[in-house]
Amino acid sequence: MSIMEINSWLRPDQEWIGADELERINRVIKLYERYEGQQVWRYYKKPGGLEYDPTLLTVNHDRLLIDTMAAWEFEMEPKWEVEPQVIDDPIDMVKPGYKQSDEQERENKRAAAKERLINRVHKDNRTHEKLLEAAKDRKIAGTVWAKLFYDKRLGRIRLSFRPDFEVISKYNHDDEELLEEVHFHHYLDDESRILWKQSFTLEWDEEKYDYECWLHEAVYEIDENNDIWLKDTKVEKSKMGLNFIPVVEIPNERLTGMDRGFSEIEKWSELTDEINKKLSDYSDAIRFEMFAITLLMGVDNDKGLKVAPGAMWNLQGDGGLLEGERPDAKKLESNFKFKDATESYLDRMYSNLYKIAEVPSVNTAEMKTGGVNDQAVKLMHRTIISKTQRSWVVWKSRLQLLNEYILRYMEARVDDPRFSYDRKLVEQMDDDRYDNVVHLRLPLPEDQNELVERLTSEMSADLESIKGALARKGVENPEAKLMEILAEEKLMKQEEDPYNERGSVLENNEE
Secondary structure, three states: OOHHHHHOOOOHHHHHHOHHHHHHHHHHHHHHHHHOOOOOOOOOOOOOOOOOOOOOOOOOHHHHHHHHHHHHHHOOOOEEEOOOOOOOOHHHHOOOOOOOOHHHHHHHHHHHHHHHHHHHHHHHOOHHHHHHHHHHHHHHHOEEEEEEEEEOOOOEEEEEEEEHHHEEEEEOOOOOOOEEEEEEEEEOOOOOOEEEEEEEEEEEEOOOOEEEEEEEEEEEEEOOOOOEEEEEEEEEEEEOOOOOOOEEEEEOOOOOOOOOOOOOHHHHHHHHHHHHHHHHHHHHHHHHHOOOEEEEEOEOOOOOOOOOOOOOOOOOEOOOOOOOOOOEEEEEOOOOOOHHHHHHHHHHHHHHHHHHHOOOOOOHHHOOOOOOOHHHHHHHOHHHHHHHHHHHHHHHHHHHHHHHHHHHHHHHHOOOOOOOOOHHHHHOOOOOOOOOEEEOOOOOOOOHHHHHHHHHHHHHOOOOOHHHHHHHHOOOOHHHHHHHHHHHHHHHHHHHOOOHHHHHHHHHHHO
16 A cells, blocks of 8 residues: 555544654554563464463563663763863973963863753753663664753753654754754543644744744644644744754664664564563473373263372273273373473574673573672673663764753753853853763773772873763762862872971061
């Protein structure tokens, strides 16, 4: 059936979504249902003539693997940092007695102001918790979306992540990075008759010779005749005062030219279905083979014959027995001959499943060693580490763009009466630069001594700053800790200087 034939059957709201998008949304919803456990047996119907109820076992490997990947990505809280631009000569900066220029000092303050504002927004929004959730959505559907909006009631910037089945997007044909339209939508009732839609559109404004983002939000109702009516307008189409759409797409692994990323579940769905089928068959085989069948021969009837410990049967022969024949009872014991083959087949299925998912199946309890150091742990988890670091390539660039949008959004709302952030910090951002760094860490038991030695050598070689080393070590507030270290160093130098007190006295006497 062609798209034109499909469109003739669509309701007005579905026609607005489009046949291709409807097909994509339905596919994504099914992926979420698989994550929730609705997998191989969802549409199963018992065959006619089957005298027993077969086992329908579902071991939810889909959820296990998705949750494991998300935990590797964001179990450790990210660190948000803004590094100041180096303005002074780096050679002069390492010389004894160096004093930074006024311009360098202003740059350092600008960077510190941006960092404080970014961290404030992420703390208010519990971003770490939301990232752990969003990582699962990204792996399930292949894409997740981050949206920023300004809460006029509290004067704060809110951050939310939305699943891909709620989003319809359009990029510029010439610039694939330029997001021109984003529509968020979902039905507010179980019958899909009340539709909420929030639209962001980016249009060129000739007056200010720049792009302008427009926002429109409304609720629509589809009546019994399948006609659509405007029920309530939440936000009239209006300018947001932004030259960008405050939405960031975060795709999973994808190829050039793809609109969405690949779903992880689609990679292994056939394998997990096959595993659940074979486990169910194995369960039935054990159920039938572990109990012997009672065989009664030459017995008139079997009424009153109970199977219980110590039970006694009084077998009565039927009238057709020949002379010398007696009624008899036997147990038909089974000998299951496919145990090894079945287990070997399942082991291969599990091995291929974890290989495709790039998640190692490691059980350190079975390792006959006295201990495992951090390098050995990394070696055992090398596949998931590589997968996580590849995923971070996308996460870091998209989160850095999100931080840029946060700062630009603040500049656009700084004059709002209920603006709850420090306006002085916002006013310091006068350089139109929004560079920032996102530090992500693996949830591995790191050798702290080895980490400190590595960071120390990097700082000695001027490859890492003290603040950056503190962030990599996992210090909660690296900037505050750096100030604490510098204050203690200054105090120790004053106490070690024997002429410090005398010099102060001489200066006072000269005055």
